[in-house]
Every structure is written in structure tokens, then in C-alpha cells.
Amino acid sequence: MRLFQRSGGTPVTVTLVGKPGCHLCDDARAIVSAVAAETGAxxxxxxxxxxxxxxxxxxxYWEQIPVTLVNGRRHDFxxxxxDRLRKAIAQAARG
Structure with a gap:
């Protein structure tokens, strides 16, 4: 199911702030990538x-990595x- 189609809403960018060798960053990257693939972000x-x-x-951000931003606004750390990321992307797509 695609919650966001690029042609049907505001483009959404999810930014992952992390560092090399960070296992939490690796976990976050997998989730962000999967949700972005589903939603088109x-x-x-x-x-x-x-x-x-x-x-x-x-x-x-140093003590909170990984930090995720949705369209430049802090989402999570x-x-x-x-599910929360999907909702944030859908909301950002609506403008």
C-alpha cells in the first residue's frame, strides 16, 4: 500500500542523521528505507x-543519534x- 504518491502531494524527504559504526543508526536506516520505499518519500x-x-x-543531535527529520522538521531520535514515521510522511505529503 502506498500512502504517498509523488504526483499527488508535497514531496517528502526523510533525513537520517547518524554516524559510522552506530548500530542504532543501522536499525533506523533499515526502517527508514523500508517506509520510504512504501510511501515514495x-x-x-x-x-x-x-x-x-x-x-x-x-x-x-550528538547525544541523540540517530535523529530522523521529515521535511527538515525533527521527527524522532x-x-x-x-507506523509513526508512515503517519508523519503522510501528514507532510498533505502539506
């Missing part, structure tokens, strides 16, 4: 350890709930 990943990562966001 785009996924982007940001490495919090990258030199060009925003210092203010690094300070805010540490764990990702499939």
Missing part, C-alpha cells in the same frame, strides 16, 4: 562526524517507529 543521510556538518546541529 526520498531519503537522505547525513554523517554527524563529517567536517562540514553544522556545528549547532552537531551539538543538538534513538529509535524509529514504522
Amino acid at each position: 526520498t531519503v537522505e543521510e547525513l554523517d554527524i562526524t563529517a567536517e562540514d556538518f553544522d556545528p549547532a546541529q552537531k551539538a543538538e 534513538w529509535r524509529v517507529d514504522r
Whole structure:
């Protein structure tokens, strides 16, 4: 079942902020990828350890990775709930 069709709503991007070697990030990535595939959302990943990562966001997110954002708005941290993410994507798609 597809909750979001790109042609029928606002494009949705789910951003996963994590770091290499983070097992919670790996778990979150699997859920985010699966839900994005179901809903048609785009996924982007940001490495919090990258030199060009925003210092203010690094300070805010460092103790909470993985952090997920939906269209740039903070959605969740540490764990990702499939149903909650689906609902957030559907809501973002409606504008």
C-alpha cells in the first residue's frame, strides 16, 4: 500500500542523521528505507562526524543519534517507529 504518491502531494524527504559504526543508526536506516520505499518519500543521510556538518546541529543531535527529520522538521531520535514515521510522511505529503 502506498500512502504517498509523488504526483499527488508535497514531496517528502526523510533525513537520517547518524554516524559510522552506530548500530542504532543501522536499525533506523533499515526502517527508514523500508517506509520510504512504501510511501515514495526520498531519503537522505547525513554523517554527524563529517567536517562540514553544522556545528549547532552537531551539538543538538550528538547525544541523540540517530535523529530522523521529515521535511527538515525533527521527527524522532534513538529509535524509529514504522507506523509513526508512515503517519508523519503522510501528514507532510498533505502539506
